[in-house]
Amino acid sequence: MRKFDWRFDMGASAQTVNKVNKVQMGDGYVQRPKAKINNKLTNWSGTKTGDLETVINPILNFLDSQQGMPFLWVNPWGEECKYTCEEYSTTQRRGNLWQISLKFEQTI
Template sequence: MEFIWKPDLGAEKSKKPSVSTVKFNDGYEARIPNSINPSLRVWNCTFTNNLQTANEIDEFLNKANGTTAFDWIDPQGKKGKFVCREWKMNQIKFGVFQITAVLEEVYE
């Protein structure tokens, strides 16, 4: 499955590396990654489209159901596997709908 839609300008990428930290009394700290891919991309995106396109996006995300990973090329041009566990759709004016979605990178 490939997510083909491009987000609106202003998509936001965040990363929070997954690490384990051990702190000692003297201020010393040791850190190790929790996995071989500890820093995954998370994109907060908005898609503003007509009803037909918004319904296509909504249907795609419903079909993936937050469990099936899909291919997506992010706004920086980097391809990866992503899941979308959360999205919402709002009507912003007559015939124009906005979907906000959180696309999370995964490795399979």
């Protein structure tokens, strides 16, 4: 499995999702069993800023080659996990300085 070797800029954010199967009963009672064994996932969003040719284009090439398929990445907490990245956007900051915004979803 390929590894995403870049770090996010300072200010990355984590969103933890606990997946449950909600079953609503007619009397207002709700059952909430865990959706699966690994039901706690942490998704990340952040940015990376740098030179278009040496920083941003290699990231774009990596993500384009993955086409939404899983890869390994060491998150800001130092944990290596599997993630996918289906959404990303680039913004020119000034001259040849660009920023890429990334959304990583943890997968099992």
